[in-house]
Amino acid sequence: MEVHLGHVAMSVHVANASPSRTMTAKRFATIADREAGLRKLEHLAEQNIESCIRLLYHNRAHDIKFFRLSSRLIPLVGHELTEGWDYMKPLADAFAKLGTVIKDDNVRADFHPDHFVVLNSPRRPVFETSLAVLRHHIRMLEAMGIPPRHRCVLHVGGAYNNKEKAIQRFIDNWGEVPEEIRSCLMLENDDKIFTAEDTLQLSESLKIPMVLDIHHHRCNHQGEEDDILHLLPRIVERWSSSPLPMKMHISSPRGPEDKRSHADYINPDDLFPFLHKLARYTPRVDVMVEAKKKDDAVLRLAQWVKEEGETNGVRFINGGSFEIHPK
DNA sequence: ACAGGTCAAGTCGTA
DNA sequence: TACGACTTGACCTGT
Numbered sequence: 178m179e180v181h182l183g184h185v186a187m188s189v190h191v192a193n194a195s196p197s198r199t200m201t202a203k204r205f206a207t208i209a210d211r212e213a214g215l216r217k218l219e220h221l222a223e224q225n226i227e228s229c230i231r232l233l234y235h236n237r238a239h240d241i242k243f244f245r246l247s248s249r250l251i252p253l254v255g256h257e258l259t260e261g262w263d264y265m266k267p268l269a270d271a272f273a274k275l276g277t278v279i280k281d282d283n284v285r286a287d288f289h290p291d292h293f294v295v296l297n298s299p300r301r302p303v304f305e306t307s308l309a310v311l312r313h314h315i316r317m318l319e320a321m322g323i324p325p326r327h328r329c330v331l332h333v334g335g336a337y338n339n340k341e342k343a344i345q346r347f348i349d350n351w352g353e354v355p356e357e358i359r360s361c362l363m364l365e366n367d368d369k370i371f372t373a374e375d376t377l378q379l380s381e382s383l384k385i386p387m388v389l390d391i392h393h394h395r396c397n398h399q400g401e402e403d404d405i406l407h408l409l410p411r412i413v414e415r416w417s418s419s420p421l422p423m424k425m426h427i428s429s430p431r432g433p434e435d436k437r438s439h440a441d442y443i444n445p446d447d448l449f450p451f452l453h454k455l456a457r458y459t460p461r462v463d464v465m466v467e468a469k470k471k472d473d474a475v476l477r478l479a480q481w482v483k484e485e486g487e488t489n490g491v492r493f494i495n496g497g498s499f500e501i502h503p504k
Numbered sequence: 505a506c507a508g509g510t511c512a513a514g515t516c517g518t519a
Numbered sequence: 520t521a522c523g524a525c526t527t528g529a530c531c532t533g534t
Contacts, residue, residue, distance in 0.1 A: 187528090199529065249528090256512055292526090293513040303514070335515050369516090417505090438526085490507050 178456035181287065181422075181463045182479070182497035183243020184472045190496070191235045194228040196485055199252040206258060215259065219267045222251045226271040232472075233278045240496020241475060243285045243463045246317075254313050269320055276321025283419065285463055286321075287328040288314050296354065297334035297347035302353060304350055311358045318361070325361040326421050330388050333364060333371040340370065344379060351383055363388050365426065368396040368437050373405055373412075382417055387415045390426035391451055392467070396437050406454055413458045428467040441469040443480050449489060453504035 186196055198221045201216075208214035229246060236244060251268070253259045265272075279286045294307040311329060318325040336343050351359070365388040367378040373387075373394045380387040389412050394405055416423040429447045431438035441465055455462060468474035475497050482493045492500040 195529075197528065199511095201530065202513095203511075204530080253512075258512090291513085292515080295514060298514075300514090306513075337515085 178452070178459060178501050178503075179461045179494070180452060180499050180501055181242045181285070182283075183241065183245065183463060183465045183474045184475045185245045185289075185465065185467055186471075188232050188235060188472045189470050190472060191231055194231045194245040196225045196228045196232065197249040198225055198228075199249060202253060202256055202258055205253060215262055215264075218252050218259065218262075219264065222264065222268055223271050225250045225252075226268065226275050229275055230278050233275075233282065233284065236284070236472070237477075239472075239476065240498065241472065242283060242497060243465065245465060246286055246288050248288050248290045248314070249361075250317065250440040251313070254461035255309055265316060265320060272317060273322065276323055279321060279323065286323065287330065287423075287424075288318075289330050290314060292332070294331060295334040296331065296350050297343050299337060299346060304353075308354065308358060311361065315357060315361055324420065325357075327361065327363055327386050327421050329361045330363040330365050332367045332400075333376060336370045338494050340375070344371075344375065347379060348383065359385075363424070365390050366393050366397070368393040370397070372398050373408060374399055377408055377411055377415070383410070384418075385415075386419050386424075387412055388424050388426060390428075390467075391447070392426065392428040392430070392439075395430075408457060409458050412457075416459075422461040422463050424463045424465065426465045426467055439467055439469055442474045442477055443468055445478065445485070445489075448478070449491060449501070450504075452501050453490065456501050456503040 183239060188194055200218060205214050205218070208217070224249065233244065251264055254264060290310055293309050293326050295303055296307055297308070298304050312331050315325045319327055333347055334343065363386045364376050366373040366382045373389060377387055395402060398405070427443055427448050429440040429442065429444045430436040431440045461462055466475050466478065472482065479497055480498045482491050490502055490504060494500060
C-alpha cells in the first residue's frame with residue numbers, strides 16, 4: 178500500500194507564512210470607509226494565498242504531496258458586514274497561481290470547513306449559513322482550477338440530545354443540499370458524538386466518502402476499539418467511485434489526562450500497526466497528520482520511516498511517501 | 505517587544 | 520435561560 182502523508186494549513190518551518198491572517202469584525206466595523214476596509218480584507222486574503230504558495234514550495238522541497246488549505250483564506254467572507262462583496266474578482270489571479278502550484282506539484286489539496294458548518298442543525302439559519310460557507314469553498318476551488326469533488330470534509334454535526342433524530346435530520350436536510358455542494362463533501366467521524374460506525378452508515382446511505390479519523394475513533398467508539406478492523410472493507414469501499422484515493426486523519430493524544438487534544442508529534446505506534454492492517458484492503462491511502470507541530474510532525478514521521486522502517490515493514494519512497502505491506 | 509485579553513460563526517454541559 | 524468551555528491562531532491593547 179502506498180501512503181502519502183500531509184499536514185494542516187500551516188508550517189513551523191516557514192516563517193511569517195500564516196494562511197489565516199484576518200481582521201476582526203469589530204475592527205472592520207470601525208473603519209469609516211467601507212470600500213477601504215474591503216480593500217484591506219482583499220490584501221489580507223492575497224497575503225494568505227501567497228503564504229499557501231510559500232508553504233507549498235517548502236513542501237515541494239520535501240516531497241510532501243498532501244495539504245489542507247486553511248478555511249480562513251478570505252477574512253470575514255460570508256459575514257453580514259461584507260455582504261455583496263465581490264471578493265473573487267480581485268483575488269482571481271492569486272487563486273489561479275495557487276492552483277497552478279498545486280497542480281504542477283501533483284498535490285492533493287482540500288479543506289476542512291470549521292465547526293460552524295453544521296448540516297444537521299434544527300435551526301434553519303444555521304443550515305443556510307452552512308450552505309453559503311460551502312459555496313465559498315467551491316468558488317475558491319474553482320478559482321484554483323481544482324475539481325471540487327470530495328474536497329471538503331465535515332463532521333455529521335450536533336446530537337441535540339437525540340442521536341437517532343440528529344442523523345435522521347442530516348438525511349432530511351441532505352435532500353435540500355444542492356448537488357453541487359453534495360458532491361464536494363466527505364464525512365468524518367468525531368471524537369464525542371458520531372462514531373466511525375455511525376458515520377459509515379450515514380455515508381453509505383447517502384453515498385458520501387468517509388474520512389476515518391483514527392484518533393477520534395479511539396476517543397469515541399462503540400464496542401471494542403479493534404472492531405474498526407471489521408469495518409475497513411466498507412470504509413475503503415466508500416472511495417470506490419471517487420476520483421481521489423482514500424483519506425484518513427491521524428493524531429496522537431497529548432497525554433493520558435487529555436486524550437482528546439492533539440500532541441505535538443505522531444507516535445509511530447499510533448499509526449503504523451493500523452496501516453499494516455489497512456494494507457490488506459487498499460493499495461493507496463492519503464494520511465492527514467493533525468499534530469501541533471504541523472509539517473515538522475510529517476518530517477519526523479518520514480525520518481522514522483528512513484531509520485526504523487526497514488525493520489518494521491515500511492519502505493521509504495521519498496519525503497512524505499512510503500510503502501507498507503500487510504501484517 | 506511582550507503579555508494578557510478578545511474574537512463571527514455552533515453546540516454542549518452545568519447551573 | 521444564560522454562560523463558560525471547547526479549541527485555537529491571530530489580533531488588539533496596554534505596558
